[in-house]
Amino acid sequence: MVKEIIFDFGNVICHFTNDILVKKISNLTGKNREEVFDLIYKKSDIIKRVESGAITSEQFYKELSNLCELNISYTELKEIYSKDKFTIVEGMNELIESLKKNFKIGLLSNTSEWDYEYILKIAPIIKTFDAITTSFEVGAMKPNPIIFKDALIKLQFKPEECLFTDDITENVEAAKKMGMQAVQFTTVEKFRTDLAKLGVEI
Numbered sequence: 001m002v003k004e005i006i007f008d009f010g011n012v013i014c015h016f017t018n019d020i021l022v023k024k025i026s027n028l029t030g031k032n033r034e035e036v037f038d039l040i041y042k043k044s045d046i047i048k049r050v051e052s053g054a055i056t057s058e059q060f061y062k063e064l065s066n067l068c069e070l071n072i073s074y075t076e077l078k079e080i081y082s083k084d085k086f087t088i089v090e091g092m093n094e095l096i097e098s099l100k101k102n103f104k105i106g107l108l109s110n111t112s113e114w115d116y117e118y119i120l121k122i123a124p125i126i127k128t129f130d131a132i133t134t135s136f137e138v139g140a141m142k143p144n145p146i147i148f149k150d151a152l153i154k155l156q157f158k159p160e161e162c163l164f165t166d167d168i169t170e171n172v173e174a175a176k177k178m179g180m181q182a183v184q185f186t187t188v189e190k191f192r193t194d195l196a197k198l199g200v201e202i
Contacts, residue, residue: 001199060112105129108148165191
C-alpha cells in the first residue's frame with residue numbers, strides 16, 4: 001500500500017534546459033554555444049561534482065569561471081546559472097496539492113545548492129513537502145543507493161510503502177532495486193494513470 005510519494009524535480013515538477021545557461025555564457029565570453037556546451041558538459045565533470053557535493057558553490061564559481069574564461073562576480077554567476085532554465089510542469093502543482101491530502105510527499109533530486117535555492121523560489125510548494133533529499137547535501141547522486149536510503153530514513157516508511165517517480169529510466173530502476181515502487185514520469189496525465197493503476201486515489 002502506497003503511503004508516500006517521492007518526486008524527482010527536473011522534468012517532473014519543473015521542465016529544465018541547459019541551453020539558456022550556455023547561451024548566456026556564450027554571450028558573455030564570445031565563445032560559440034557548442035564550445036561552451038562542450039567545455040561544461042562534455043570535457044568536464046564540474047556539474048557532477050557540484051551536484052554531488054564534491055566541491056562547494058565557491059569552488060564551483062572559481063572553476064566554472066576559469067573553464068569558460070568568465071570575468072563576473074560570484075553573485076552574477078549564481079544569478080545567471082539558475083535563472084530562466086526552469087518552468088513549472090503544467091498541472092503538477094494541482095496534482096501534488098491533491099495528493100498531500102492523503103499521502104506524505106517527498107523530494108529526491110540531483111541538484112546543486114544554487115539550483116535548489118532558485119527552485120524554492122519558483123516552486124514554493126516544495127517547502128511544504130514532508131521530506132527533502134538533495135544530492136549536494138547527501139554527497140551522492142541518483143542512481144546511487146545512498147541517496148535513496150537517505151530519503152527512506154527521513155520518511156521513516158518501508159521501501160514498499162513508497163512510490164517514486166523520475167523521468168530517467170536508470171533512476172526508476174534503482175528505486176525498484178531498493179524495494180520501492182517506481183514509475184517513469186513522462187506527463188502529468190500519464191502519471192495520473194499510473195497512480196490509478198497502483199490504487200492511489202487522487
